[in-house]
Amino acid sequence: MQHRIVGTNVPRKEGPAKLVGAARYIDDITPPGLWHGATVRSTIPRGRITSITFPPSIPWDEFTIVSADDIPGRNMVTMFLEDQPVLAKDRVNHPDEPILLLAHPNRERLAEAVAAVQITYAPEPAIFSIAESLSKETIIWGEDNTFKTFHLERGEVDAAFANADFIVEGEYETGAQEQLYIETNGMIAEASSDQVTVWGSLQCPYYVHRALKAIFALPDDKVRIIQTETGGAFGGKEDYPSIIAAHAALLSIKTGHPVKMIYDRSEDMAATTKRHPSRTRHRTAVSRDGRLLAADIDFVVDGGAYATLSATVCSRGTIHAAGPYQWPAVRVHGRAVATNTPPSGAFRGFGAPQSLFAIERHMDKIARTVGLTAEELRRRNFIQHGGTTATGQTIVQPLDLDALMNRALKASGYHEKTAQFAKENPYSAIKRGIGFATFMHGAGFTGSGERYLNSLVAVDATAAGKVRVLVSSTEFGQGTNTILAQVVAEAMNAPYSLIEIAQPDTSIVPNSGPTVASRTTMVIGKLVERAAKKLLATLHDSGHLVANHTPDDLAPAIRAYISEHGELKAEQRYEAPGEIFWDDQKYMGDAYPAYAWAVYVAEVAVDTTTYTPTVTEFHALQDVGTVLHPVLAAGQVEGGVAQGIGYALYEKCVWQNGHMANNQMTNYIMPTSADLPPIRVYFEEIPFEHGAFGAKGIGELPMDGPAPAILNAIENALGIPFNHIPLMPEDIFERMLEPALA
Numbered sequence: 167m168q169h170r171i172v173g174t175n176v177p178r179k180e181g182p183a184k185l186v187g188a189a190r191y192i193d194d195i196t197p198p199g200l201w202h203g204a205t206v207r208s209t210i211p212r213g214r215i216t217s218i219t220f221p222p223s224i225p226w227d228e229f230t231i232v233s234a235d236d237i238p239g240r241n242m243v244t245m246f247l248e249d250q251p252v253l254a255k256d257r258v259n260h261p262d263e264p265i266l267l268l269a270h271p272n273r274e275r276l277a278e279a280v281a282a283v284q285i286t287y288a289p290e291p292a293i294f295s296i297a298e299s300l301s302k303e304t305i306i307w308g309e310d311n312t313f314k315t316f317h318l319e320r321g322e323v324d325a326a327f328a329n330a331d332f333i334v335e336g337e338y339e340t341g342a343q344e345q346l347y348i349e350t351n352g353m354i355a356e357a358s359s360d361q362v363t364v365w366g367s368l369q370c371p372y373y374v375h376r377a378l379k380a381i382f383a384l385p386d387d388k389v390r391i392i393q394t395e396t397g398g399a400f401g402g403k404e405d406y407p408s409i410i411a412a413h414a415a416l417l418s419i420k421t422g423h424p425v426k427m428i429y430d431r432s433e434d435m436a437a438t439t440k441r442h443p444s445r446t447r448h449r450t451a452v453s454r455d456g457r458l459l460a461a462d463i464d465f466v467v468d469g470g471a472y473a474t475l476s477a478t479v480c481s482r483g484t485i486h487a488a489g490p491y492q493w494p495a496v497r498v499h500g501r502a503v504a505t506n507t508p509p510s511g512a513f514r515g516f517g518a519p520q521s522l523f524a525i526e527r528h529m530d531k532i533a534r535t536v537g538l539t540a541e542e543l544r545r546r547n548f549i550q551h552g553g554t555t556a557t558g559q560t561i562v563q564p565l566d567l568d569a570l571m572n573r574a575l576k577a578s579g580y581h582e583k584t585a586q587f588a589k590e591n592p593y594s595a596i597k598r599g600i601g602f603a604t605f606m607h608g609a610g611f612t613g614s615g616e617r618y619l620n621s622l623v624a625v626d627a628t629a630a631g632k633v634r635v636l637v638s639s640t641e642f643g644q645g646t647n648t649i650l651a652q653v654v655a656e657a658m659n660a661p662y663s664l665i666e667i668a669q670p671d672t673s674i675v676p677n678s679g680p681t682v683a684s685r686t687t688m689v690i691g692k693l694v695e696r697a698a699k700k701l702l703a704t705l706h707d708s709g710h711l712v713a714n715h716t717p718d719d720l721a722p723a724i725r726a727y728i729s730e731h732g733e734l735k736a737e738q739r740y741e742a743p744g745e746i747f748w749d750d751q752k753y754m755g756d757a758y759p760a761y762a763w764a765v766y767v768a769e770v771a772v773d774t775t776t777y778t779p780t781v782t783e784f785h786a787l788q789d790v791g792t793v794l795h796p797v798l799a800a801g802q803v804e805g806g807v808a809q810g811i812g813y814a815l816y817e818k819c820v821w822q823n824g825h826m827a828n829n830q831m832t833n834y835i836m837p838t839s840a841d842l843p844p845i846r847v848y849f850e851e852i853p854f855e856h857g858a859f860g861a862k863g864i865g866e867l868p869m870d871g872p873a874p875a876i877l878n879a880i881e882n883a884l885g886i887p888f889n890h891i892p893l894m895p896e897d898i899f900e901r902m903l904e905p906a907l908a
Contacts, residue, residue: 167346168237168738169656169859170656170659171652171662172652172656172792172794172859173792173793173794173795173796174652174795174796175795175797175798176648176651176652176662176795178430178536178645178647178648178798179532179641179647179648179651179667180395180641180648182256183395184395185626185638186798189394189395190354190392190394190395190546191349191367191394191395191397191483192349192352192353192354192365192366192367192395192428193425193426193428193745194677195354195365195394195426195457195889196426197261197338197354197356197424198424198583198740199424199426200271200354200423200424200425200426201269201270201418201421201423201426202269202270202271202272202273202276202425202426203267203276203413203414203417203425203427203428204267204268204269204276204277204279204280205264205267205268205270205280205413205425205427205433205437206264206265206266206268206280206283206285206462206683207261207262207263207264207265207267207437208254208258208260208261208262208265208285208449208836209264209287209336210258210260210261210287210289210292210823211259211260211261211292211294211343211507211823211824211825212258212259212260212289212290212291212292212306212528213256213257213258213259213288213289213290214252214256214285214287214288214290214504215255215256215285215287216286216287216288216367216727217263217284217285217286218265218266218283218284218285218286219283220282220283220284220572221284223282224278224279224282225503226277226279228270229268229269229270229275229279230265230268230269230270230417230420230421231266231268232253232266232267232269232409232413232416232417232420233253233255233266233267234252234253234254234255234263235255236416236419236420237252237253237381237416237631237656238359238381238382238383238419239379239380239381239382239383239384240380240383241253241255241381241805242376242380242381243377243381243405243407243408243409243412243472244376244380244381245373245377245405245473245474245475246475247313247473247477248443248476249473250471250472250473250474250509252409252412252413252416252712252727253265253266253267253320253413254652258287258469258471258715259306259438259506259507259798259825260298260470260471260472260506260507260509261507261508261824262433262436262437262508262509262825263318263443263471263508264409264413264437265285266283267416267417267880268280268283268417269417269420269421269423269425269782269815270807271410272742273421273729275595280711281283281451283545285689288353290649290878291303292306292506292823293302293504293505294310294505294507294821294823294824295505296443296444296445296466296467296505296593296873297445297469297505298367298505299311299468299503299504299505300466300501305566306471306504306506307471307504308504311499311503311504312325312476312502312503312504312751313469313476313480313503314473314476314480314501314502315499315500315501316463316480316498316499316500316501316753317483317497317498317499317500317753318483318485318496318498318499318557318752318753318754319491319496319497319554320494320495320496320497320556320558320754321460321494321495322460322494322495323460323461323462323496324450324499325327325495326459326460326494326495327449327451327459327460327462327700329451329459330452330453330459330460330584331452331453331454332451332452332453332454332532332535332536333449333450333451333452334448334449334450334452334528334535335409335447335448335449335450336448336524336527336528336529336531337445337447337448337449337462337522337528337888337889338445338446338447338448338472338523338528338889338890339443339444339445339446339820339889339891340441340443340444340519340520340523340524340873340888340890340891341443341508341817341819341890341891342440342441342442342443342468342819342821343440343441343513343809343812343813343817343819344412344440344441344817344819344826344834345398345400345401345402345433345440345513346400346435346443346831346834346836347349347399347400347402347642348397348398348405348638348882349367349396349398349434350367350395350427350428350429350430350431351364351367351368351403351406351407351410351425351428351429351434351438352366352367352410352427352428352435353410353413353414353426353427353587354366354368354409354414354424354426354427355411355414355415355417355418355424355425356402356413356418356424357382357416357418358419358420359371359419360384360388361384361387361388361390362378362382362384362388362390362415363389363390363391363392364378364390364391364392364411364414364415365392365394365643366391366392366393366394366407366410366411367393367394367395367396367397367399367403367407367642368391368393368396368399368403368640368678369396369399369401369404369407369409369640369642369681369682370403370404370407370638370640370680370681370682371391371392371393371406371638371672371675372391372393372407372638372672372677372679372680373404373407373408373410373672373680374408374723375389375391375672376410377391377411377412378391378408378412379417380759381412381415381718382415382418384571386476387673390671390672390673391671392434392669392670392671392672393640393669393670393671394653396640396642396643396748396822397640397642397643398642398643399643400513400514400809401511401512401513401514401682402438402439402511402513402641404475404512404513404680404682404859405439405474405475405511405512405583406511408438408439413427414426414427415702417609417862425761426477426528428550431831432829432830433828433829435826435829435830435834436508436825436826436829437508438508438511438512439470439508439509439510439511439512439694440508440510440511440513440520440535440766440819440826441510441513441515441520441813442468442469442476442479442480442502442510442513442517442520442581443467443468444465444466444467444468444483444520444521444524444819445466445733446463446464446465446466446487446520446521446523446524446525446737447461447463447464447614448461448463448524448528449461449462449463449523450462450528450532452532452535452536452567454536455546456532456533456536456543456546456547457492457544457546457547458491458493458532458547459494459495459557460493460494460495460496460497460648461488461493461496461497461498461608462497462499462637463487463488463496463497463521463524463525464499464500465480465483465484465487465498465499465500465521465524466500466501466502466503467480467483467501467502467503467510467517467520467757468503468505468507468510469502469503469504469505469509470504470505470507470508470509470510471504471505471506471507471508472504472509473509473510474509474510475511475512475516476502476509476510478501478516478612479502479510479512479516479517480500480501480502480514480517480755480783481500481517481612481879482517482518482608482612482862483500483516483517483520483521483555484498484499484500484517484521484753484869485556485604485608485612485724485757485811486517486518486522486606486607486608487500487522487523487524487525487532487556487603487754488523488555488556489522489525489526489604490531490548490549490550490604490605490763491529491544491547491605492547492548492549492550492553492554492568493527493556496556498556500512500878503596504622505824506824507698507821507843508824511761512682512826513684514790514806514809514865514869515607515866515867515869515870516682516683516866518607518608518866518869518870519810519813519869519870519873522603522605522799522870522871522874523873523874523877523891525874526603526604526605526871526874526875526878527878527887527889529543529544529875530601530878530881530887531887534658540807540878541571541575541580542603544567544604545568545571546569548567548568548604549561549565549567549678550565550567551563551564553601555757557754557755557756557757558754558755559756559757559758560757561761562745562856563760563852564795565763565789565854567604567763567765569766569850570604570763570787570789570850571602571604573765573787573848574602574765574766574767574785574787574848575602575765577767577768577787577846578600578602578614578767578769578783578846580600580602580767580772581752582822583598583769584600584882587599587600587743587882587883590842591883593849594771595773595775596770596771597771597774597790597883597884598766598769598770598771598772598782598883599769599770599772599879599880599881599882599883599884600767600769600770600829600879600882601767601768601770601874601876601877601878601879601880601881601882602765602766602767602768602872602875602878603766603870603871603872603875603878604765605763605764605766605867605870605871606683606761606763606764606875607761607762607764607863607866608684608757608760608761608865609683609684609685609688609689609758609759609760609761609762609857609862609863610683610685610688610689610758610759611679611683611759611884612683612757612758612761612817613685613748613750613755613756614748614752615727616679616685616689616740616742616759617742619679619740620625620739620740621624621677621678621679621689621690621691621693621739621740622676622677622693622737622738622739622740623635623636623676623678623679623690623694623697623736623737623738624636624675624676624697624735624736624738625654625694625697625698625700625701625735625736626636626701626726626733626735627701627724627728627734628724628728629725629737629741630725631655631720631721631722631724631725632664632666632721633658633660633664633665633666633698633720633724634666634667634668634699635650635651635654635666635668636664636674636676637650637667637670637675637678637690637692637694638670638672638674638675638677638678638679638680638681639678639679639681639686639690640670640681641667642681644686644798644802644804644848644865645795645801645809646667646681646686646802647667647794648798649668649686649687649691649794649798650686650690650691651665651666651667652794652795652858653691653694653695653698654694654695654698655701656695656859657694657698657702658698658699658701658702658720659696659702659716659717659720660717660720661717661718661720661721664717664721665864675773676737677689678690678693683754683863683866684762684801684863684864684865684867686861686862686863686865687857687858687861687863688759688760688791688854688857688858688859688861688862688863689740689759689854690859691794691857691858691859691861692856692857693738693739693740694738694858694870695858695859696703697736697737697873698736700736700737700738700829701734701735704727704734704736705720705723705724705727708727708731710723710726710727710730711723712829713852714795715825719751724833737762743759743856746759753870755864757854758818758857759854760791760854760857760862760863760866762788762789762790762791762863762864763789764786764787764788764789764861764868764870764871765787765788765842765871766785766786766787766807766871766872767800767875768781768783768784768785768872768874768875768876768878768879769781769782769783769784769786769843769879770782770876770879770880770883772880772883772884772898772901773885775813775856776895777895777896777898777899778902779815779876779880779893779895779898780841781811781815781842781843781876781879782843783843783844783846784807784811784843784844784845784846784872784875785846785848785859786803786807786845786846786847786848786868786871787803787848787850787881788848788849788850788864788867789849789850789852789862789870790804790849790851790861790862790863790864790867791851791852791853791854791857791861791862792851792853792854792857792859792860792861793851794858794861796849796858799849799864800847802864802865802868803845803847803864803867803868804847804868805868806847806865806866806867806868806872807845807868807871807872808837808842808845808871809868809869810868810869810870810871810872810873810876811837811842811872812836812892813838813843813869813872813873813891813892813894814872814873814876814877814891814893815835815837815876815891815892815894816835816837816841816890817834817835817836817892818834818835818892818894819834827855853866873891877889877891877893880893880898884898884902886898886901888901
């Protein structure tokens, strides 16, 4: 189907302001009478607070000090489980936990004051790993250190193992990863005892709104959250902004001034959330001809000290753990457990990169065990159109993973390079390899999530003849404003320049849910499309616009309608497709409205002198439905692949007693443009009827496939399997020395 605006590379809506420096980020804003805030944090992983003293070397009368006793409502950050205090009162459960807040008119005075506060503790035993948490020798949360457990099971798993020709076992681990957005966390609050307004760098305005209502014991209309220009997020500004927003507002109430809190890079990296570390154990029953008979998968994520989003991260990882394969029988046991590190949180992919890394490494191990190529094993076991996922969801949309694989392997020269590298590697210190991963990512909230959100969007018109989109979906670099404007322009046959996006402000925009879970284009975009068509129908029905109007007809028609009738607005609330069903109790059924599917191929070179692995070329092929903006879509994939390369080979969080020791960009190493290979991006467009003009989610998918593809390629190069990431040169050095040490 031909479109006029959709599928074209229109200019970014916020591009010009960013280009000329007119875009105002939170630290560009200075209200009159502004004070600055800072946080005093714990220095131990677990224990009771026994005393807090303020040495006389600091003129404390110049400062405002806030403690847990100053919180007017509940000292709790509202999320799925309410276990995290806004400010620690009697005890701490991780290093860098906030205990006190300080404010002063001069930002430069704060660092000295924070350092001067003396806090003494009675330390208690702490745990720092999944294994320690599961052992239950020390209980730090609840009765068994477990935030949440998921169990899904289908078919006769034990019987399949009893009759298997092969049983293949493996254990796979992934580390924490820092989101490393360009702009650190920051908020400005202007608050009193009966009104709180916060401006900030954030993803989900209504998450912050809900949290602050409880903390300040205020009704809906007395809390206002406004997103400012946001310099990156990747999930890291999903739940954490509720904390810094509350801190700024508490200081504002007590000072009587607007208060700005901006984290420097070291504080942001040490105190805020990371990607969940994980451990996955696979036990797989396989027939002699390479058919998968049953999977028994144990998937565990490290949630840190408080629950935050760990339940939903574990949920998505559990559902994706079996990969894009047809299993006659499958059992997946998922758990999110507690440790005494800062809480883990959302990061692009949200649990799926962890479990998909494990299954894609494990598939290569199965192939070696049964004597098949990695390619042939997957072909024999791919989910087909009409097949079922691990949760029993029937794939009703068109799907041909064989064809996707054919295209990806041909584009990358996979077979030719496999033969070439096998011939050249014995004679070179640079060992080359090529590997791939096949995977999927569910778009939208899991199971009944979209029904529970009950999202609402609106489209209205202005007296100037413009059309405005009213959603709480936020722009933080990924292209939300541009894509939604394209959708409205296409739906209304309007000029792209006529479409505006309202600033996300809870006093203006309805709650259309959070900007997460690859849902914005597919779910919110579809609602916006429907609302725009309602608005257009009103203009047609009123006689102000002819049926076959041109784009130039729209603005005059809008002005005439508003002049005659006043407000012109249309709303649309989420309506679940009737054929989708999910059982929350059994964790079975239609987990997602749609999946995006992909085959990624990585080419690597490993220097056996320095033991350094490098990705030399990368090919990324995906079906994401209709591509609404080719340049933005390709950019999403390229960025996700770059983050995936960092996840696999560069980005190692170094922990010391639960504190992130390498909390600077000088010692937390991420790949730069000089470290990245050419990334070739390909799309297979198969429209999805319930997405905006056929679109499915794209934002998280590119994070899922790079790491397993890269480690599969490294095994191809060296003949040595590695089952953890990040894979550092020292890890390769140790494994390559093993034969000599033996």
